[in-house]
Amino acid sequence: MSRITDPRRAERLARAVVSDVMTYHPESVRAGIEADDLFDRLRPELEEARTFFEGRVDPELVARSNAFDLALVDVLVYRSGRVRSRIW
Amino acid sequence: MGGGKGGVGKTLLCANLSAALAGSGYRVVAVDTDLEGANLHTCLGVSSPRVSLADFVAERESDVAKLALATRIPNLQLIAATYGNLSCAQPAAARRMELVAGLRRLDCDVVLLDCGAGSHAATVDYFLVGDDGLLVLHPEPTSVENSYGFLRAAYYRRMQVAMKKHEVRDRIREAMDQRNERGIRTPLDLLREIESMDPEEGRRFVATMRRFRPRIVVNEVTSSEDIKLGFAIRSVCRKFFGIDADYLGYINHDAVVHDCVLRRRLVLELHPRSDAAIYLHRIARKLMGALGPPRPPAAPAESGGEGG
Amino acid sequence: MKALAEMTHYEVLEVAPDAGPEELERAYRLARAAYAEESMALYSVFSEDDSSELRQRIELAYRVLADSVQRGAYDLSHGSAGAGSDEIDIALDLAGDDAAAPQDPFELVGEISGFDGFEEDSEQSFDGAWLRRCRLRCGVEIDQVAAVTKINPSYLRFIEEERFDRLPAAVYVRGFVGAYARCLGLDPGRVVPGYMKRLKETPKREPRKQQRRWLGRPV
Numbered sequence: 001m002s003r004i005t006d007p008r009r010a011e012r013l014a015r016a017v018v019s020d021v022m023t024y025h026p027e028s029v030r031a032g033i034e035a036d037d038l039f040d041r042l043r044p045e046l047e048e049a050r051t052f053f054e055g056r057v058d059p060e061l062v063a064r065s066n067a068f069d070l071a072l073v074d075v076l077v078y079r080s081g082r083v084r085s086r087i088w
Numbered sequence: 089m090g091g092g093k094g095g096v097g098k099t100l101l102c103a104n105l106s107a108a109l110a111g112s113g114y115r116v117v118a119v120d121t122d123l124e125g126a127n128l129h130t131c132l133g134v135s136s137p138r139v140s141l142a143d144f145v146a147e148r149e150s151d152v153a154k155l156a157l158a159t160r161i162p163n164l165q166l167i168a169a170t171y172g173n174l175s176c177a178q179p180a181a182a183r184r185m186e187l188v189a190g191l192r193r194l195d196c197d198v199v200l201l202d203c204g205a206g207s208h209a210a211t212v213d214y215f216l217v218g219d220d221g222l223l224v225l226h227p228e229p230t231s232v233e234n235s236y237g238f239l240r241a242a243y244y245r246r247m248q249v250a251m252k253k254h255e256v257r258d259r260i261r262e263a264m265d266q267r268n269e270r271g272i273r274t275p276l277d278l279l280r281e282i283e284s285m286d287p288e289e290g291r292r293f294v295a296t297m298r299r300f301r302p303r304i305v306v307n308e309v310t311s312s313e314d315i316k317l318g319f320a321i322r323s324v325c326r327k328f329f330g331i332d333a334d335y336l337g338y339i340n341h342d343a344v345v346h347d348c349v350l351r352r353r354l355v356l357e358l359h360p361r362s363d364a365a366i367y368l369h370r371i372a373r374k375l376m377g378a379l380g381p382p383r384p385p386a387a388p389a390e391s392g393g394e395g396g
Numbered sequence: 397m398k399a400l401a402e403m404t405h406y407e408v409l410e411v412a413p414d415a416g417p418e419e420l421e422r423a424y425r426l427a428r429a430a431y432a433e434e435s436m437a438l439y440s441v442f443s444e445d446d447s448s449e450l451r452q453r454i455e456l457a458y459r460v461l462a463d464s465v466q467r468g469a470y471d472l473s474h475g476s477a478g479a480g481s482d483e484i485d486i487a488l489d490l491a492g493d494d495a496a497a498p499q500d501p502f503e504l505v506g507e508i509s510g511f512d513g514f515e516e517d518s519e520q521s522f523d524g525a526w527l528r529r530c531r532l533r534c535g536v537e538i539d540q541v542a543a544v545t546k547i548n549p550s551y552l553r554f555i556e557e558e559r560f561d562r563l564p565a566a567v568y569v570r571g572f573v574g575a576y577a578r579c580l581g582l583d584p585g586r587v588v589p590g591y592m593k594r595l596k597e598t599p600k601r602e603p604r605k606q607q608r609r610w611l612g613r614p615v
Contacts, residue, residue, distance in 0.1 A: 012535030019537045020528075023553060056533065112564035233440045276399060313429075320430030320437030323410060327400075327450070328441050373571045380548040381562050 003058040007065055010057045014071035017049040022075060039072075046072070090215035091224040092238030093231055094125070094205035097307035098224050100345065101368075102202040103131040104356050108372035110164035114382040115196040117156055119167040121214045122204030123178060126169030130352040132159040137168035144187060145179045152190025165196070178210035188217050197382045207234075207241040216246050222336065223302045225321075227314035232321070239302065240264075243275065243329055250296040256282055256289050275329050297329075303336035305371065310341045337371040339364055400449060404474060405457035408450075413471075417462070424458040522590030524558040527573075530580050531556075545575040552576065560595055569595060 004010050021042060022029050028045075032038030039046065053068050062068075089098040099120075106118040120128035121141065129137050134157055143149040156165040179187060191199055203214045203221075215221040221242075225235040244264045251257050259281060263272040272278050283290030302325070306318045318335040325333035342364035348355045355364050398407065406413050409423045430437050431450045438447050460466045531541065542549040551572055554562045563569050570588055577587040 009535060013532065016532050016535045016537050019539070020532065023538050023549070052532070112568060227436065229436050229439050232436050236439070236441050316426065316429050317436060319426045320435060323427065323430045324437050324441055326410060369567060370571070373568045374546065376564055376568060377545070377547040377551065377572065380550050381554065381564075384562065 004056055005058045005061055007061065007067070010061055010065060011067045011071070013056060014053055014067040015075055017053050018046075018068070018071040018075040021045045021049055089201065089222045089224055090203035090211065090238060090242070091231075092205065092207050092234035093225070096224045096226050096231060097305075097339070098204070099128055099131065099202050100349070100355070101222065101224055101305060101307070101339075101371075102200050103128060104354055104368045105372055105375065106132070106164055106200050107161055107354050107356055108369060109198055109200075109376065110161050112372075112376060112382075113163065114198050114376075114379070115163050115165075116198045116200060117165045117167060117191075117194050117196045119191065119199060119201045120169040120204075121201055121211070123169050125204065127352070128202050129166055129168040131354060132161065132164065132166050134159055134166055134168065137166070140168040140170050141187075142170035145177070145183065147183075150186070152187060153194060156194070178208075181209070181213075184210060184213055188213070191217065198379065207238045209245065212238070212242045212245045215242055216249075220301045220303055220334070222305055223333070224305045224307055226308045227306055227310075227317050232317075235321070236324075239325070239329065239331075242302075243300070243331070246296060246300055247278075247293060250292060251282075251289055252292070253286060253289060256285055259285065279330070294330075297331060301332055301334055303334045305336050306338040308341045309338045314338070336374055337367065339367040339371070400446075400453060403453070405461050405470060408453050408457040409461065411461075415461075420458070420461055424454070424462075427454045521594075522587045523594055524556040524591075527576065527580075527587075527591070528556040530582060534580055536580065541576060541579050544579050545572075547572050547575060555591075558594070558598070560598055563595075566592065566595060 004013060025042065025045060028041050029038065032041040035041075050068055054062050057067075089102045091098055099122075102118055102120075106116050110116045118128060118132065119141075120126050122128075123141065123145070126140075129135075137157055139149060139155055139157070141155065144152065144155060149155060152167070155167045157168065159166050178184070191201075199217075201214050201217060203211050205211070215238075223235055223239065225231045241264075244260055248257050248260045251260065259270075259272075260278065262268045262270060263278045263281075266273070270281065272281055279290065279293055282293050304318050304321055304325075306314060309315055315338055318338055322333045322335045325331045340363045342362055344359040344362045345355060345364050348358050351358065355362065355368060359365055400408075406415070409415075409420065409427055411419055411423045415423070428451075429435065431442075431447055431454060433447070433451075435447075442450070460470050531538070538549050538552050541547070541552055551563065553559075555569070555573060555576065563572075570592055573591050574584040574588050577584040
């Protein structure tokens with residue numbers, strides 16, 4: 001099975017797996033934002049997501065890009081409670 | 089379910105959609121508001137309702153929940169319009185508001201209102217109870233014209249209720265007459281007028297408009313042009329009314345429907361594998377997708393918390 | 397709501413600023429039909445002059461947007477997509493790019509063209525966890541599937557989690573799963589029967605709670 005080498009696709013994958021963590025654990029996310037311990041609360045799930053991500057992306061790309069970490073910030077922090085998109 | 093003209097299929101849709109949703113676990117209350125042509129109850133197998141809206145209007149009963157009758161379909165209750173030959177006037181505005189408030193408080197997942205024909209204030213008010221009434225029409229010029237008339241009436245009525253200043257409300261009332269002397273011909277003209285009177289009200293106007301999202305259903309489709317009409321009307325709603333309507337779906341012309349209407353039975357029960365039934369199910373599916381899952385029945389708390 | 401003269405080409409055709417060629421083509425065909433001279437939809441609302449003007453605007457809008465050079469020039473002169481919206485996040489401006497904004501779901505779905513090297517062995521079990529892995533492999537979020545298919549995200553989640561007790565009757569689930577499959581570029585003819593078989597074979601009594609292990613299959 002071929003791995004992802006296109007940075008854009010890697011970014012998209014990162015956003016998808018991280019947003020899934022949010023979708024499947026809404027209570028933890030809410031509580032984590034309120035108590036400001038989001039990353040700790042979701043550590044096991046986020047580790048799982050990172051492993052999945054690294055398994056799908058070319059190791060060289062993983063090494064030089066920080067797509068997963070960017071997605072963590074973008075999705076978990078910025079998207080909580082705000083609906084933003086270029087269309088709406 | 090509204091649409092101005094009689095015979096477009098509002099009751100057909102109301103009855104069959106109620107049954108489809110109830111069959112999927114939603115707790116549904118179907119309400120017949122047509123006090124002059126009540127026939128929803130027969131489709132749902134309630135031959136002689138012991139209590140109805142007429143009782144509410146006549147102030148014999150003031151608790152809307154007590155008007156709901158069980159039907160032979162699990163999860164589906166009915167509020168009948170009237171029973172007997174007495175033709176009953178619609179309740180006055182104040183009583184109507186009490187009815188609407190009562191309907192909103194009903195303990196259920198979905199309330200489907202059959203609005204009856206015409207565009208009078210009462211019918212339009214029922215359509216406006218929610219933000220996403222179903223607009224049913226036939227692919228014929230008169231039906232389309234009636235639908236726009238209905239939509240225009242609903243639109244202006246919704247605006248009137250939303251505006252706070254009485255001079256603005258008066259202006260809207262003037263605009264409802266197409267031949268008004270101010271030259272307000274289109275909803276855009278009206279918006280400009282209101283904005284110039286009071287920018288705050290103008291903003292409220294736009295916000296109210298954004299929330300109003302009627303769903304279009306084209307019934308008695310016989311060609312692909314007929315199907316496309318739904319998209320065309322949606323486009324006109326956007327460009328002319330500034331309303332973001334949704335094209336919910338269409339129903340093919342199907343001979344079995346006439347049979348069901350004559351026999352006062354549900355298409356989904358009498359001819360479950362007919363074309364009409366398939367289209368009705370498709371519309372129900374889309375509605376359910378938008379509604380989201382019904383609340384689970386009061387049961388022991390789910391363990392494992394999240395994801396429920 | 398705007399006057400025709402103030403509408404952008406995108407608003408005239410009722411497409412998103414990111415619309416791809418197929419979406420544009422479809423919108424153009426629908427708009428032409430809607431505002432054609434004999435169209436029933438114009439009855440009693442648009443005058444002859446208004447509808448004739450609309451037709452011209454539609455032709456012009458399509459001519460410009462269908463040509464990538466003209467479209468590019470138009471976008472530049474009229475500001476980028478979403479300009480004028482006061483929702484622009486300051487942090488995004490500072491970041492310098494809009495990678496944080498979720499991609500337009502319609503465009504995203506248009507880009508999905510099957511799987512490169514994705515294994516579809518004959519033993520494939522089209523279960524909820526598999527659907528979820530497919531979706532993630534495509535880099536698609538549940539909300540994006542929801543936006544395209546118009547299916548409520550909760551139902552999509554229940555499908556992936558195989559919470560059959562929270563899903564409606566089979567006839568509806570079949571439709572949901574089919575739409576979901578098509579959205580991901582999967583063959584509904586294979587996916588739907590496979591999934592529905594699982595639904596039938598599972599007693600509806602207990603909800604399945606094993607989905608914490610969605611990485612069960614080796615990557």
